[in-house]
Amino acid sequence: MRADARRNVEGIRRAALDVFRTGGLTTPLDEVAKAAGVSKGTIYHRFGSRTGLIDAVVEELVAERLTAIIEAVEAVDGPLLRFEEYLLRTWLLQFDEPAANDVLMRVLPESEPLTSLFERSCHFGRRLLYEAQAAGVVRADITPDDLAYLILERGVIARACDQQTRDDYRRRLDFVLRGLRAVRT
Amino acid sequence: MRADARRNVEGIRRAALDVFRTGGLTTPLDEVAKAAGVSKGTIYHRFGSRTGLIDAVVEELVAERLTAIIEAVEAVDGPLLRFEEYLLRTWLLQFDEPAANDVLMRVLPESEPLTSLFERSCHFGRRLLYEAQAAGVVRADITPDDLAYLILERGVIARACDQQTRDDYRRRLDFVLRGLRAVRT
DNA sequence: TAACTTCTTGACCATGCCATCAAGTAACGT
DNA sequence: ACGTTACTTGATGGCATGGTCAAGAAGTTA
Known part of the structure; x- marks a missing residue:
């Protein structure tokens, strides 16, 4: 060369x-x-190709952010707070960083590095969901697919509704989180 | 002619x-x-123009659906159920009819007929929100803007996530509705 | 420095859409 | 039946994007 x-x-x-x-x-x-x-x-x-370029940079571009979330969330106490902190931080990342959002939205389903990053975050979230459900603190009828959709949906929103302020976006996330909690008996 | x-x-x-x-x-x-x-x-x-054509048909295309929702919802008993029924039916309409969704998403903000249709649905929803909040059955911190966003968000999702089944889409709406209810004291 | 190979360029093609208009076509009145 | 006028057509230009390639530029080596 x-x-x-x-x-x-x-x-x-x-x-x-x-x-x-x-x-x-x-x-x-x-x-x-x-x-x-x-x-x-x-x-x-x-x-x-475009994909070739993305594959060459996406790890460096996004991995750090996803890892930071996982680490920060691991330190949180209690299955409910941990699960909610994971979602909250992921959703905010989607708002803040379009590239990370693209990874979480599976914009390039064919790309191996992208898939790998996505899976990393997804598996972690799934574990938190199971734990929270086992503890009875989030609705039992939420499936892993639902979790993936909760993130995909937020990605679509972050993309399309880009005129809303971060504060408003953040505030509305609380509504969603609240809807996932187990119903008090 | x-x-x-x-x-x-x-x-x-x-x-x-x-x-x-x-x-x-x-x-x-x-x-x-x-x-x-x-x-x-x-x-x-x-x-x-394209807008001219849309203006000429949008009323006939969408008004009926919005009116049907308003009428059906008026018949529901109780401020919470009424509010939730409004959202649910609107969200399902957004899934079922792309054109109605475009109206509710304000795809053509300049078009007068579109705006008029949008306002009709929006004002109605706002009234239901007020009533439900007055009765203490939905969160008090939801603003009319939030309501508009709840609908806009769903529109974006219905557009982008079009591979999900209607049943899954429907089921997930329950999570969102649940998050809007007032916290039990 | 001159030959040779690698590398870069930017014009080019393709796609998909909106919107326009000169030229051709068809209805209508007499 | 014919002229007038309204009407329609589809070729055309414009824009934004992804992707390609022949020709020219530049680095490398002897």
């Missing part, structure tokens, strides 16, 4: 991290190209 | 009702044209 090629690959990676971070994984590649100071053709030549 | 023109206007209206009903108000006009057996140019000539 020639020196300029190596330089460009690195530049494109960095530009992609930057652009995808703020705009999500579906940002036009021309913007990445512009940010990297190369032409769109170079990106295709180096990474094969 | 010549006979063929009159015939075409009627044909286009009917085709639009048909096509918009199943595909929503953002369906490409070519499909309406094809269904009406005319060319796209004719639609523009007769209705001026």
